[in-house]
Amino acid sequence: METIRIHEVKQPDRAPRLPALLQVWEASVRATHHFLSDAEVKQIREYVPQALTGVANLFVAESKTGVPVAFMGTEDGRLEMLFLSPDERGKGLGRQLLEYGIREQGVREVTVNEQNPQAVGFYEHMGFETYQRTACDEEGNPYPLLYMKLK
Template identity: 65%
Template sequence: MKLYEVKENERKSLIDQLVAVWESSVRETHLFLSEEEIQRIKTYVPYALNGVTHLIVAEREPECPVAFMGVEGQRLEMLFLSPDKRGAGLGRKLLEYGIKHYGIQEVTVNEQNPQAVGFYEHMGFETYKRTEVDEEGGPYPLLYMRLV
């Protein structure tokens, strides 16, 4: 598995594939979202991918991404894996890479995604703050976690 940071001028060619990874991942893990919500959020994903400072992609074959993460400052902004790659250590590999190379110290996770919460706890993160709604005011509680 190859991990690499995608340069800003190279992102456009990968956006559709990364959105597909995002969507398949969300459908597997964000069971609390309606179809309407998934489609609504999906329209913002390309902007998020283009706007994050560091976009790291994992690919099995050249130009065939199977996972990605976005890092802003010392915060993990996004981490999504193709469903068939979950449970094989790729999320751990990406997060450890981000901690080592980008100094990741914090992450925000949907409380309604217990698998993600458990993953980050297993990786050494603890919740320090909780909100009842997400950043857009939606009914999705967020947990703010930091590496201890």
């Protein structure tokens, strides 16, 4: 496995990284969120920069050449986002990021799309359990959400 460097990116330093992080986000979503249409992915993509710049804590995993391959956002004990380039899935990077979030950021909760079974399985494997389900996402779209807490 290639050497990966994980570091926190403070809010003033996020803007120059947005294009590369958007690429990671879109590749990840297209590989895992099969329930979204192309138009929906493009529509959601418009809000990702705001989420990336607004989240309290942003951690980026970069390849040895400095290219972002994954990122995680946390705030107030919640995992707000975790996206990996498809090429990095299954190599332990998601686990590494989440374990760091649990250990160093106090992550105890996550919200996940029910229609993303790979993510649901990952979080269950990492010790999270569902405590609430909604029929729609937070914008009222028909995408059920699972609210999960660390056991």
